[in-house]
Amino acid sequence: MESSLLDTAAAAGLCPAAAGRRRAGSTASFLSCSCSSRDCRVSASYSHSISRMLSGVRSAARKKLFRSDPAAADLLGIANWSDETSGGAGGHHQQQHWWTALENNFVLETTDDEYGGVVVDADRLPDDKAAFARSLAASLSYWKSVGKKGVWLKLPVDRAEFVPLAVKEGFKYHHAEEAYLMMTYWIPDDEPNMLPANASHQVGVGGFVINDQMEVLVVQEKYRGSSLDGVWKLPTGFILASEEIYTGASREVKEETGVDTEFVDVVAFRHAHNVAFQKSDLFFICMLRPVSSEIKIDETEIQAAKWMALEEFVKQPFIQEDHMFQKIMDICIQRLRKCYCGLTPHHVVSKFDDRTSTLYYNVAEPEDVNCSAA
Structure with a gap:
């Protein structure tokens, strides 16, 4: 199910400086901004870095995400986002900026698997339930928009309180071991679930x-x-x-x-x-x-x-x-x-x-x- 980004953005203000978390390996230069204002300024090297960062992300996918959640788009400072206005250089640049801010500050750390899916890094999960809920909702929206398929979410025993939150988002149990529970999410609605079952x-x-x-x-x-x-x-x-x-x-x-x-x-x-x-x-x-x-x-x-x-x-x-x-x-x-x-x-x-x-x-x-x- 699509998760609204409104609560995500509201909780953290969507200010990169305030959120403080960066995706591992990212080369993007981030904003120096005041969370009391939506008018954040882009650093000199940001334009070049963002082009590299988003080279594999379809523009149509980004537009689809913001159009599907106008409240989130408004909070992100692109309230007038539409097909007409998106053609402008300023609107396009601003949309790219906020999309990358979302990815680098709220999307869970992952590695790609061999079949078009992602494996969430169990060692870099948020520390509390509220942060995990916000990140998981934002992550699902992002993964869907960029065409990912299966999601593997490994929750260690000391993160057991995250299980109900993942179930609420649509994750299913896959298998459990002494130290963790593995959960999965299949994204495409029009394709059969191709994730392998647990050991038989x-x-x-x-x-x-x-x-x-x-x-x-x-x-x-x-x-x-x-x-x-x-x-x-x-x-x-x-x-x-x-x-x-x-x-x-x-x-x-x-x-x-x-x-x-x-x-x-x-x-x-x-x-x-x-x-x-x-x-x-x-x-x-x-x-x-x-x-x-x-x-x-x-x-x-x-x-x-x-x-x-x-x-x-x-x-x-x-x-x-x-x-x-x-x-x-x-x-x-x-x-x-x-x-x-x-x-x-x-x-x-x-x-x-x-x-x-x-x-x-x-x-x-x-x-x-x-x-x-x-």
Whole structure:
């Protein structure tokens, strides 16, 4: 929705010297003016600076903003603004002056994203609610007039009181983390919202750790459903932010049991939907090789842990009656018999983003991992 600039201008007098805030990186020379008068004078270098500043701003867009809010135009000292009068050099110069004053003193600090939108600088938000409300209203008017599309507004926890103000302007929740809330605003009324949705998946790992005596490292969790009473299961957990699957699997085993391991490969993964918080879930079963054997449990999560004979582990009623776990065990056993190849991590760089990422795939030659499967 269009936000009136009247309250914005009235609150601060729209005097650059009084407002005191400058947009980062701006080269414009600003006015030396008295806020008791609308007749502010432009400095000698202002004309040149403003041409550079507004080179990408359409004149029609500026006129549209002031015509749509006559009260704001009047307060800005361009009460007689119209298509007829705008053609004059003096009126055009004055309108440019006030537009730049608005941009440099009230529009929130942003960086451009790659898709025609803006990302608000969370470190340079106003300190109080009133200033934020004025700046947000002015910013939306400005962004709309210059043809921006999506707006990303990150509000830290210590700015939580700004959330209702952003909602009032039409912002929507996108996602929340421990230290902030992300909100978005899609500007074009005649285009579908193209902003990407929040992450749709969570990622978990399970470690199949087996030693030379064909014993599997298993645990009993302290907090579990009644269906898992007495069940010995593989150590499992969630991947942390920016953590690799192979490091996450070893970390979870170490945290729960105290046993150090080496990653071998991903033998299988499961994809399920509407799990925790209605998110989809990816769960990777990883084969790990133990490099230590002493068990020291994490007593906050784990009730017990031990090395259990593989045959005994597989014969548990819970596994025998669950088709998915039965299949997982079949795959792990085939991997032990070298009749099945898992996915191993390889670091690659893509021209798409010039970043190093991890690609999991079967090696070209099975004997590279002592696997006889073709």
